[in-house]
Amino acid sequence: MEGLNGIQFQKQITKREIEVLALVAEGYSNKEIADRLLITQTTARTHLTNIYRKLHVRRRTEAAIRFLRFHKDNEREIDYAAGNFQSAV
DSSP states (O other), X not given: OTTOOHHXXXXXXXXXHHHHHHHHHTTXXXXXXXXXXXXXXXXXXXXXXXXXXXXXXXXXXXXXXXXXXXXHHOHHHHHHHTTSXXXXX
């Protein structure tokens, strides 16, 4: 994810994927993510699989770390891309 700016991140990761990533970064399980976003656990896992592919990572911890690092540097762009998704991250 190095070198991506907020606009590139916005094009690469969907609004829903940003929501899922934010919850992963907060330590939510797949079941908790599904409950929070009113989706099935299968859909939550599908979003995570797509996120891993797009970010070129293998584990949720790697995805969370990349999201947190990127979010810190590009908070406005991420919030905009997520439709002003509010997270404790």
